[in-house]
Amino acid sequence: MSESILSLENLSKSYQVGEDEQAVLKAINLEIKKGEFISVLGPSGSGKSTLMNIVGLLDEPTAGQYFLSGKKVDHLDESELAGIRNKEIGFIFQQFQLLHRLNALQNVELPLIYTGIAAKERRKRAEEMLIRVGLEEKLRNLPNQLSGGQQQRVAIARALVTEPSILLADEPTGALDQKTGQQIMMLFRELHEEGKTIIMITHDMEVAKNSSRILHILDGELSEVKPS
Template identity: 55%
Template structure:
């Protein structure tokens, strides 16, 4: 599903040149649960932005479902982000003035679905993460764990083929984080592809396979000791 071939991302900041990614190579097969682990500043977020079609590489090739992403137009990339990829962020990215229901419904409005179809998919998504009874609550009326579950429901409602989770447990306590990882395991068992980015070795080891990133260099982690060495 995901194939990065010699992908580099270079930023020019004043007179300085920063290589956020340095000839990165990575693959994720359909239905896999893969974690990407690395310390702050290692290039994790840059990698996610490229995989999520939020940014483009300076050089190299990125293939999504066998199609090189560079071949897509801006409108086609927007459609991919809305229909193929479900994003889950550390800070939830919920709109404070909207209810949980409305936050989950929003991307479906952008998809142009009918009101009845939106209601069906929102209800299914909120029931899947156990928050249908909180559908009328706004984010400030929800706990951190509930906000993250709403964020998962928002991603789930669009029926994506790929979930991208960027430090999803970063703002949660250990117990709530564990519950969240249980949801990811269930989604993966149902056939969903998950790429989870983290700096926490205990979270990384929940995936079936781990990739480590350090100073923009990406490589396969062979065992737990390699994961712990990265951070």
């Protein structure tokens, strides 16, 4: 049995709206094993972005506990959170979030600068990751010289380069046409087969079907979608 890499226990999140308290996540319980590919499926306003922000250590729960790789992480200080984010979590966003003045190689190198890795080793690892995602001929291209699908591959390489415990993808095909989105999902399936742990946020059931396990979130409550 694979070991647990992420565990949420009775996790809740609420915000103060005027004099009222608005519950966004309600007593979420979730365990993810190492090497799983999970989709969290839900419409806009369902709580999935809040859940992603907490899993990504960009927000804190109001109540409950969050364990990542066996360590309780829900109320660490900002410097500790930043260190864990940089080493343990690879982020992939809908809008790619590339720096437009940097070429593909420099964009992928960026997270390694913050971990103090020497320039020669950074370059080597960034090149390896870009080759892995099929961009060996685009190393020196700026983002505006790449298609949307190629930009997302650069973003995936950047997420992989720190060898994180978890890849956290927020609507990774949302800005792509259907064919390009399918190619990116093929890459995700390959990464899963290589043993990567992936958590993907999506509103699209067809995209979610690429994962090995689908969770549904609605009105802040999480449930499992049983295979049909």
